[in-house]
Amino acid sequence: MPKEAAYGIYEVLDERFRTGRCCHGDQRLERLHEDGRWTEGPLYLPAWRQLIWSDIPNDRMLRWDEVTGAVSLFRAPAGHSNGNTLDGQGRLVTCEQGNRRVTRTEPDGSSTVIADRHEGRRFNSPNDAVVRSDGSIWFSDPDFGITSDYEGHRAESEIGACNVYRADPVTGAVRLVADGFAGPNGLVFSLDERRLYVSDTRAGHIRVFDVRDDGTLSDGEVFAEARDGARFDNIRFDDGGRLWAAALEDGVHCYDPDSTLIGRIRVPEPVSNITFGGPKNNRMFITATTTLYSVMMSVTGVPRVWQRRA
Numbered sequence: 001m002p003k004e005a006a007y008g009i010y011e012v013l014d015e016r017f018r019t020g021r022c023c024h025g026d027q028r029l030e031r032l033h034e035d036g037r038w039t040e041g042p043l044y045l046p047a048w049r050q051l052i053w054s055d056i057p058n059d060r061m062l063r064w065d066e067v068t069g070a071v072s073l074f075r076a077p078a079g080h081s082n083g084n085t086l087d088g089q090g091r092l093v094t095c096e097q098g099n100r101r102v103t104r105t106e107p108d109g110s111s112t113v114i115a116d117r118h119e120g121r122r123f124n125s126p127n128d129a130v131v132r133s134d135g136s137i138w139f140s141d142p143d144f145g146i147t148s149d150y151e152g153h154r155a156e157s158e159i160g161a162c163n164v165y166r167a168d169p170v171t172g173a174v175r176l177v178a179d180g181f182a183g184p185n186g187l188v189f190s191l192d193e194r195r196l197y198v199s200d201t202r203a204g205h206i207r208v209f210d211v212r213d214d215g216t217l218s219d220g221e222v223f224a225e226a227r228d229g230a231r232f233d234n235i236r237f238d239d240g241g242r243l244w245a246a247a248l249e250d251g252v253h254c255y256d257p258d259s260t261l262i263g264r265i266r267v268p269e270p271v272s273n274i275t276f277g278g279p280k281n282n283r284m285f286i287t288a289t290t291t292l293y294s295v296m297m298s299v300t301g302v303p304r305v306w307q308r309r310a
Helices: 015-019
Strands: 010-012 030-034 039-045 050-055 060-065 071-075 081-086 092-096 101-105 111-115 129-131 137-141 163-167 174-178 184-189 195-200 205-210 221-225 235-237 243-246 252-255 261-265 273-277 283-288 291-296
Touching (some): 010 015, 015 261, 030 060, 039 283, 050 081, 050 283, 092 129, 111 137, 129 184, 184 243, 221 243, 235 273
Parallel strands (some): 039 273
Antiparallel strands (some): 010 261, 030 291, 050 060, 060 071, 081 092, 092 101, 101 111, 129 137, 137 163, 195 205, 235 243, 243 252, 252 261, 273 283, 283 291
């Protein structure tokens, strides 16, 4: 029987994809909502059993309820928000491309600006963020939101480069931690937080950096190159150490810890972002152009930040 028939939406490229039970969950994608323009930033909220995500050109954030299946407006305007994450206290951290800043939503609903400048110059358009267990917030800053008015506001770059930064949780100081990117996008820490992985959409690869004890990074090296027809957006780990990557027109890629591409999930639209969620953290949510999809999987995402504090 052909692999496509036996494994539905999955394409097995290496036996480790099969033996690691990466393709033993649902054999179809579930379409949860389709009314976006370019959707990104899915984030599961365990306390509410809800998922929020960004619809960037429409300048809004949407909310899907896992219990009822209802979709409602979460926030509008939303600063042309892109990536979303939670900090160790369960507060929402959002990259606002249009406002060129990273913000935190407080329990009372007010907004705190975490970072909007480096050395006095405004960021380009913060894209994705990840919180380390020490509370520091790391984020990418490509120019995607200032190249046109589609996903933000057209403007000249004040920084003149596309970098990755770290915001200190106590002082708020912002430090440049990695540069040399064409278009830095998704970023994620390894489970032990000793390595930081960053996708570069324009360069077509994922880089990996060693994280030193003082929070600085090594020079980095290429972890994976995009195969023909693919480009990388955001990235996520499962608890088996496999890296899953939103690969735009090529679906969702899965990489073994040794960087081998072992399989992929076929998606009928270009995939922007992925995240794990659900009560068991084994449901993958996929934003793909206009649509929010999900698939219940036989692998589980890494523990959330408040579950892995040092």
